[in-house]
Amino acid sequence: MVFNSVSFLIFFPIVVGLYFVLPKKARTAWLLVTSYYFYMSWNALYAILILFSTFITYLAGILLGKSKSEKGKKWVVAGSLIINLGILFFFKYFDFALDNLNAVLNLINVKIISNPFDILLPVGISFYTFQALGYTIDVYRGEVPAEKNFIRYALFVSFFPQLVAGPIERSKNLLSQVERLNKERLFSYEKVVSGFSMMCWGMFLKMVLADNIAIFVDSVWDNLQMAGSTATIFAAVAFSLQIYCDFGGYSTIAIGAARVMGFDLMENFNTPYFATSIADFWRRWHISLSSWFRDYVYIPLGGNRCSKVRHYINIMITFLVSGLWHGADWTYVIWGGIHGAYQVIGKLLMPVREKLTKLFKVNIRTTSYHLGQIVVTFALTTFAWIFFRADSLSEAKLFIKHLLTKPDPWNLFNGSLYGFGVDTTDFHVIVVAIFALVLADIIRYRRKCDIGAFLYGQNLWFRWLVLIVLIVACLVYGAYGIHFDSAQFIYFQF
Amino acid sequence: MKKAVKIILFVILTLGIAYLTYGVLSWKDTSGEYYSSVKMLDNTPGNTVDVAFVGTSHVYNGLYPGYLWEQYGIPAFDMSISGMDKYSTLYYVKEFCKKQSPKVVCVDAYAFLYERNAVQGNVYRNMLSMHLGVNNVNMIRDYVGKEDMWDYVLRWPIIHTRYKELKQDDFFFGGVNKYLRGERMLFDREGLDEIADYHASDILEPISDKNREIVDALIDVSLQEDFKLLFMVVPYGASAEDTAKLRGIEKYLGERGYLLYNGIAAKDEMNIVPMDDYCDFAHLNYYGALKFTEWISKYVVECAEFEDHRGDARYSLWDLDLAYYQESRVRTAICSFLNKGDFENVLNMAKADPGLSLVVVLDGEAPKSVDYNKLLEGLPVSEQASKTEGIWNLCGPVVSLVSKTNTDKPVYFDLDRYNVVKIEKTEDGSSVYVGSNEYGKIHNGLYIMLWSNTDREVVNYWIYE
Numbered sequence: 001m002v003f004n005s006v007s008f009l010i011f012f013p014i015v016v017g018l019y020f021v022l023p024k025k026a027r028t029a030w031l032l033v034t035s036y037y038f039y040m041s042w043n044a045l046y047a048i049l050i051l052f053s054t055f056i057t058y059l060a061g062i063l064l065g066k067s068k069s070e071k072g073k074k075w076v077v078a079g080s081l082i083i084n085l086g087i088l089f090f091f092k093y094f095d096f097a098l099d100n101l102n103a104v105l106n107l108i109n110v111k112i113i114s115n116p117f118d119i120l121l122p123v124g125i126s127f128y129t130f131q132a133l134g135y136t137i138d139v140y141r142g143e144v145p146a147e148k149n150f151i152r153y154a155l156f157v158s159f160f161p162q163l164v165a166g167p168i169e170r171s172k173n174l175l176s177q178v179e180r181l182n183k184e185r186l187f188s189y190e191k192v193v194s195g196f197s198m199m200c201w202g203m204f205l206k207m208v209l210a211d212n213i214a215i216f217v218d219s220v221w222d223n224l225q226m227a228g229s230t231a232t233i234f235a236a237v238a239f240s241l242q243i244y245c246d247f248g249g250y251s252t253i254a255i256g257a258a259r260v261m262g263f264d265l266m267e268n269f270n271t272p273y274f275a276t277s278i279a280d281f282w283r284r285w286h287i288s289l290s291s292w293f294r295d296y297v298y299i300p301l302g303g304n305r306c307s308k309v310r311h312y313i314n315i316m317i318t319f320l321v322s323g324l325w326h327g328a329d330w331t332y333v334i335w336g337g338i339h340g341a342y343q344v345i346g347k348l349l350m351p352v353r354e355k356l357t358k359l360f361k362v363n364i365r366t367t368s369y370h371l372g373q374i375v376v377t378f379a380l381t382t383f384a385w386i387f388f389r390a391d392s393l394s395e396a397k398l399f400i401k402h403l404l405t406k407p408d409p410w411n412l413f414n415g416s417l418y419g420f421g422v423d424t425t426d427f428h429v430i431v432v433a434i435f436a437l438v439l440a441d442i443i444r445y446r447r448k449c450d451i452g453a454f455l456y457g458q459n460l461w462f463r464w465l466v467l468i469v470l471i472v473a474c475l476v477y478g479a480y481g482i483h484f485d486s487a488q489f490i491y492f493q494f
Numbered sequence: 495m496k497k498a499v500k501i502i503l504f505v506i507l508t509l510g511i512a513y514l515t516y517g518v519l520s521w522k523d524t525s526g527e528y529y530s531s532v533k534m535l536d537n538t539p540g541n542t543v544d545v546a547f548v549g550t551s552h553v554y555n556g557l558y559p560g561y562l563w564e565q566y567g568i569p570a571f572d573m574s575i576s577g578m579d580k581y582s583t584l585y586y587v588k589e590f591c592k593k594q595s596p597k598v599v600c601v602d603a604y605a606f607l608y609e610r611n612a613v614q615g616n617v618y619r620n621m622l623s624m625h626l627g628v629n630n631v632n633m634i635r636d637y638v639g640k641e642d643m644w645d646y647v648l649r650w651p652i653i654h655t656r657y658k659e660l661k662q663d664d665f666f667f668g669g670v671n672k673y674l675r676g677e678r679m680l681f682d683r684e685g686l687d688e689i690a691d692y693h694a695s696d697i698l699e700p701i702s703d704k705n706r707e708i709v710d711a712l713i714d715v716s717l718q719e720d721f722k723l724l725f726m727v728v729p730y731g732a733s734a735e736d737t738a739k740l741r742g743i744e745k746y747l748g749e750r751g752y753l754l755y756n757g758i759a760a761k762d763e764m765n766i767v768p769m770d771d772y773c774d775f776a777h778l779n780y781y782g783a784l785k786f787t788e789w790i791s792k793y794v795v796e797c798a799e800f801e802d803h804r805g806d807a808r809y810s811l812w813d814l815d816l817a818y819y820q821e822s823r824v825r826t827a828i829c830s831f832l833n834k835g836d837f838e839n840v841l842n843m844a845k846a847d848p849g850l851s852l853v854v855v856l857d858g859e860a861p862k863s864v865d866y867n868k869l870l871e872g873l874p875v876s877e878q879a880s881k882t883e884g885i886w887n888l889c890g891p892v893v894s895l896v897s898k899t900n901t902d903k904p905v906y907f908d909l910d911r912y913n914v915v916k917i918e919k920t921e922d923g924s925s926v927y928v929g930s931n932e933y934g935k936i937h938n939g940l941y942i943m944l945w946s947n948t949d950r951e952v953v954n955y956w957i958y959e
Contacts, residue, residue, distance in 0.1 A: 006644065189497045425658045460500070468508050472515055481651030482642055 001041040003199075003253045004207050004480060011038070016260055020187050027181045028151055031159065031261075038160040039124070046122045049087065054157045056083050057132040058150055061139045065146030073140055080136045088129045091121055096328035124164035126325060130292055132157050135171040137296055144171045152178050161257040165250050167268040167288035177263050186262040194452035197463070198256025200470040201440070201451045203478075205249030209433045211479030212426055213242040219421035221389065224398055227420075228408035232399055234417060239389050240382045241434065244272065247286070256452060267450070271441045273381075276373035278342040281381055289325070293318050312347070316340040326388070331396060335387040342380055429477050518664050519656045520649065521622040524575040525554050528663040531573055531676040532623040535590070538571065539808055543594045544801075545570035545794055547676075548587055549602020550578045552728035556757075556778040559675035560819035561787040563812040566795060567802030572676025575623060577616025580605050580708045585633035587712060589624055591719045597798040600724040600790065601712060603754060606705045607739050621646045622653065662912060662950075670948060673814035679822045681780045681829075686731050686768035692759040695734065698741040706746060713750060722797040728786055729757035729766055730776045755793055757786055764789045780826070818948060821849040825953055828944060832956045835864060840942075850953075851909065851945040855917055857924040858938035861958050909945055928952055 001007050015034045022030055040047045060080035067073045089097075095115065102112035135156070138144045147153040156175045162168075220227050220235035227235070251268040258265045268288050275281035282290045301314040316337065323336015357364060386403075390396035411417060418424060440451055447454060455463045524531045531554065545568055547557045552574075559570035573590050575582065583605045590596070611617050621638065624630040626647070634646045645651040656664075663669065701709070709725075716723035725747055727740060737758070744754040757764065764785045771782025778786055803809045824847050831839045844850050904918040909928070916927040923937030933943060933952055939959030946953050 006648065423658070464504055464507065467504075468511055471508055472511060475512060475650060476515065476519070476654050476657050478654065481654065482645040 001038055003250065003257075004203060004474075004478070007041070012257065019261055024182045027186075028155055028178065031181075032151055032155045035155065035158040035160040035163060039158060039163055042123050042164075043120075049091075049122050049125070050128055050158055051154075053084055053087065053129060053132055054154050056080055057136050057157070058147070058153045060136045061146035061153070062148070064136070064139045065148075077136055077140045081133060084129050084133055088125060091119055091125055093324075093328045094119060127166050127168055128157055128163060130289075130325075131168050134168070134292060134296060135175070138171045144175065147171075147175060147179075152181075159258070159263075161254040161263075162265055165247070165254070166286070167251055167254065167266050168292050169265060169288065173266055174263070184262075188262060190456055191259050191262055193463075194456045195256040195259030195261075196452075197455040197467060198259060198450065198452035199253050200256075200467050200474075202249045202252030202254075202256060203474045204433070204470045205245040205252060205437065207249075207474045207478030207480060209430065209437060210242050210246035210249055212422070212430055212433075212477070213238045213245070215426070215479065216420050216422040216430075217242055217389070221395075221399070223420070224395070224402060227402055228406040228411060229403055230408050230411040231417060231420060232403040232406075235420075236382050236386055236399075236403065240273070240378070240385050241437075243385065243388070244269070245437065248272075252451070255450075259452065271445045273378050274374055274441060274445050275377045275381075276370060277377055278339060278346060278380060281377055282339070289322070293322050297321060312344045315343050319343070330393055331387045331390050334393070334396075335384050338384040338387065342384075433473070433477075516649070516653075518660065519653045521618055521653055521656075522664065522667055524619050524623050525551060525678050526576065528661075528667070528669070528671075529674070529678055530623060530671050531571075531575060532625075533667070533671040534674050534676055535571065535573065535593075537672050538594075538811060540593045541595050542569055542803075542808055543571045543590075544568050544597045544798075544803075546573050546587075546590055546594070546596045546599045547571070547602070548573045548578070548583055548590070548599060549728070550574060550604050551576045551678075551777060552604050552730060553602050554676055554678050555680060555773070556728035556783045556786050557790070558677050558679070558783055558787045558819065559812070560677070560816045561784065562791055562794070563675075563804070563809075563816055564819075565791070566800065567804035568795070568800045569803055569809050569812050570675065570794075574602070574676060575616075575619050577611045577613055578602070578605050578620055579608070579611055579637060580705065581633055581637045582620040584708050584711050584715070585629045585636075586624065587715055589627075589629045591715070591721075592629075595719070596721050597800065598722045598724060598794050599716065600726050600755075600794065603725050603727050603740060603743055604730070606708070606743055607736050609704070618652060622649060669950065670818065673811045674818060675812065675815045677783075679780050679783075679819070680773040680777070681822070681826045682773040683770055683779060683781075684772060684774050685770065686772045686775060688768055689729060689731050689758060689761050689766065690734070690737070692732075692737055692740075692756065692761075695737070696741070697734070697738045698745060699735075699738040701739075701742045701746040705743060709743070709746065709750070713752070723752065724755060724793065724797065725752055726755040726790055727757050728778065729761045729764070729782075730772075730778075731768075732758055755790060757789070760789060780822070818849070821847055821948065825850060825944065825946065829954055832942060832944070832954075835958065837865070849946060849948040851947055853907075853909075853915055853926070853941075853943040853945060855924060855926060855936065855941040855943075856939075857919075857936045857941065860940050861938075864940050864958050910947065910950060913950060915943075926955070 001011060011034075015031075019027060019030060036047055036050075039050060057080055060076050063076045064073055067076060094117065098113060098115055105112050135144070135147075135153075139146050147156070152175070155178050156169070156171065159169075159174065159178075217235050217239045220231050224232075248269040255265045255268070266288055268286060270284040270287065272281055272285040275284050298314055298318040301317060302310060303314060304311045306314070319336040319340030320333055321336070323333045323339075326332045326336070356362075363369060386399055387393075387396050390399060418427065422430070443454055444450060449457075455466060458466075522528050522530055522533070545559075545562060547553050547559070547570065554572045554574040554576075557572055557574075559572055562568040562570040571594075573586055575586070578586070583601055587599060587601070590599075611620070617637070621630075621634050624633065626649075631643075631647055634643045638646055712723060725743075732740070740754070740756070740758070744756070747754050757766075766782060766785060771778055771785065773779035803812075824843050828840050828843050828850065831837075831843070840852070844852050902919070904916050907915045907917075909915055913928055918925050918927070923935045924941070925935045926933050926941060926943060928943075928945075934941060934955045934957055936957050936959060939957055941955065941957050943955040944953040945951075
């Protein structure tokens with residue numbers, strides 16, 4: 001069940017409706033049952049896996065709470081990590097590892113190993129595994145007490161709005177809210193309105209923007225041999241927008257859905273393309289994941305509290321692992337590596353930049369400088385996305401080759417871009433929708449509040465106008481229906 | 495409480511706007527060009543139709559209910575849709591009987607000759623035109639299958655993409671759908687080379703299980719709803735494969751006590767002339783349709799006791815339909831006279847018909863072959879024309895712009911609320927536009943355009959140079 005489906009449009013009101021009318025004591029169980037139902041709508045067998053992972057990390061938390069010795073605690077954490085990461089490795093990376101091993105064996109003329117398994121990647125496994133492991137480590141560090149109530153803990157791991165594609169929640173935030181379920185009055189008109197607004201905005205980003213842009217992007221990538229610089233540049237920029245709207249849209253719906261039920265999930269995207277540096281980008285993009293890697297990988301490695309060389313190595317390790325988390329393919333690893341390299345190079349070149357700005361008397365406090373930083377950062381992230389989008393390294397190389405070596409500016413003016421799956425009407429719709437996105441992000445950037453809170457603060461007539469326009473836009477311009485791909489949210493493959 | 499009221503009002507407002515949007519985007523035709531037999535049926539008072547013809551484009555092209563009304567006062571209706579398949583046939587008959595109580599229903603056996611529609615648009619026409627209900631859901635489930643059925647049942651997943659093809663009729667739907675009886679009239683004579691002799695072979699393909707099932711179901715419906723069921727075939731250039739299947743169907747119908755009224759076999763009896771009576775390889779034109787309608791009507795009138803409803807106010811739609819039927823004949827005759835340059839007859843016929851307008855433009859000098867003065871004889875000046883540059887004339891229901899286009903500025907004239915004629919003089923002549931579409935350019939000559947007020951479209955235009 002995906003958010004932009006009829007089944008979710010039926011499922012969600014029923015869940016919320018009963019959630020508000022059920023006795024307080026039944027709420028946790030109700031949400032747990034519906035979350036498992038939501039997850040099992042993908043594949044009923046997946047429930048076994050998430051239940052097992054939940055049990056292991058729950059048990060780890062209990063043992064950590066009871067254990068007195070530091071050594072014992074470490075063994076518990078290690079055990080939880082090995083088991084959960086082992087499951088993740090098996091379902092997500094086994095085929096990749098085997099393919100690479102066979103590639104090496106082939107080079108040295110040794111017989112390759114055949115794959116005895118037919119492995120299907122359970123949706124959302126990367127997300128809930130990290131969420132559960134985060135809990136284990138938080139209990140180990142003493143940041144949260146072990147949760148003794150299994151039902152509450154199971155709901156923390158499987159809470160449906162954020163189960164399959166994040167945000168990856170922290171136990172400090174979500175578990176404490178789950179614990180309050182049985183005690184507090186939940187219905188808040190403000191949260192319902194604000195949450196509903198977020199859901200409408202998220203649907204708009206996903207259905208109107210991401211899915212329609214995808215048609216153009218996919219067409220360019222599918223016809224790469226015919227694409228010149230113009231088409232590839234447009235496709236690269238378009239993919240930057242597509243992935244933002246797809247993943248950001250999903251997160252927005254998830255946060256909105258949770259908010260309707262009174263939960264405050266962590267922010268996952270904060271105007272990432274207004275970032276002024278790559279480091280700033282990672283403070284704004286997939287915040288739940290980047291902060292998870294910061295807290296559970298980068299800082300334990302030593303962070304920046306070590307030698308410069310070690311610091312740079314820590315950055316590279318963190319980003320290479322982050323790349324690998326996104327997918328079992330070298331393209332993702334390289335994408336992560338590029339971002340790591342950007343940051344390392346950025347740090348290395350910092351003294352040079354400072355000298356140059358002084359030499360040329362560049363005023364770094366001006367809007368133009370700020371805008372320049374944003375444009376450069378966007379260009380760098382867009383370049384990196386090429387590897388993320390490509391199906392293989394060779395495909396990425398071909399794309400870059402066409403981008404750099406086939407200049408064809410006349411194709412901007414002769415309408416040939418419309419030959420890549422998007423006609424003039426679609427193009428106009430996308431342009432207007434991008435304008436709305438930029439406007440929303442500017443409001444977010446300046447007002448420091450999300451679209452739901454912003455709309456709630458407006459007059460009723462304006463709020464209704466915006467919501468109705470968003471709903472009708474999704475109904476009319478959304479890329480859905482029998483002749484559209486059932487385009488999954490990009491991050492679902494993780 | 496106040497908040498609950500706000501939520502309810504918001505939901506109502508959103509649903510209302512979504513409903514209006516759906517109205518614009520919804521599927522609106524069953525036979526192309528926004529003609530919808532379903533809408534025509536919606537506009538028909540209940541329990542007024544005595545004879546229904548159900549089937550494919552063969553039926554709405556090949557059968558004129560107006561003939562039965564004109565000759566016998568029998569109110570008939572073409573409940574036919576382009577590419578109607580066998581499942582749609584059954585369910586549209588059931589749906590028809592919800593509001594009507596026909597005495598005779600004639601079903602087109604051509605619908606039984608194929609399993610799937612080759613044209614996706616025809617699938618939409620059949621599946622999406624019927625009102626949502628049990629029959630519609632069952633029809634969709636039977637034809638489309640369970641996996642995709644909800645996209646059709648919900649409509650939105652399919653029709654929302656129509657925002658790219660919206661026309662005036664999507665916003666102001668009505669027009670001929672208010673009174674036509676399901677038919678489409680085409681006067682083109684593209685012709686067929688020949689129609690194979692049905693009796694030249696006796697190869698028979700036994701009726702398929704699915705066809706048998708649908709035929710049995712139709713018979714059950716006819717018994718339940720108490721109407722006489724006839725099976726027919728409108729004559730077309732059937733292949734050997736088709737005729738083999740038709741023989742199989744005919745055989746089974748015989749076993750069940752039913753005849754197949756086979757227009758292919760009776761083509762000589764009807765005096766069908768392939769070169770003259772067809773507008774394309776499969777569809778009868780006006781001339782052929784009259785022959786087939788006359789032929790099948792003989793059998794229809796024998797099936798039941800019919801009352802002559804002419805003069806009854808409840809059946810005024812059939813009078814309007816007949817008027818359109820006659821206007822179409824006038825339109826064809828005018829075209830024929832214009833082809834010959836017989837302006838006297840053109841004006842006489844056009845004056846008598848409020849459904850048609852003539853737009854006349856003179857560029858430079860009239861050709862010597864045209865008696866221009868005779869054309870202008872007796873035409874008064876219109877009020878609008880008198881406010882515009884050039885020389886204007888109006889003749890009764892015939893609107894004519896007679897302008898020596900010696901002006902640098904384009905000349906505009908309203909044909910109706912939304913359609914404007916523009917005549918623009920350039921170095922190489924006068925171009926005539928309706929909206930943004932160009933309809934011809936003349937250089938030193940006479941231009942005549944025939945405009946249908948009913949269909950709001952250009953019928954044809956002629957240039958005499």
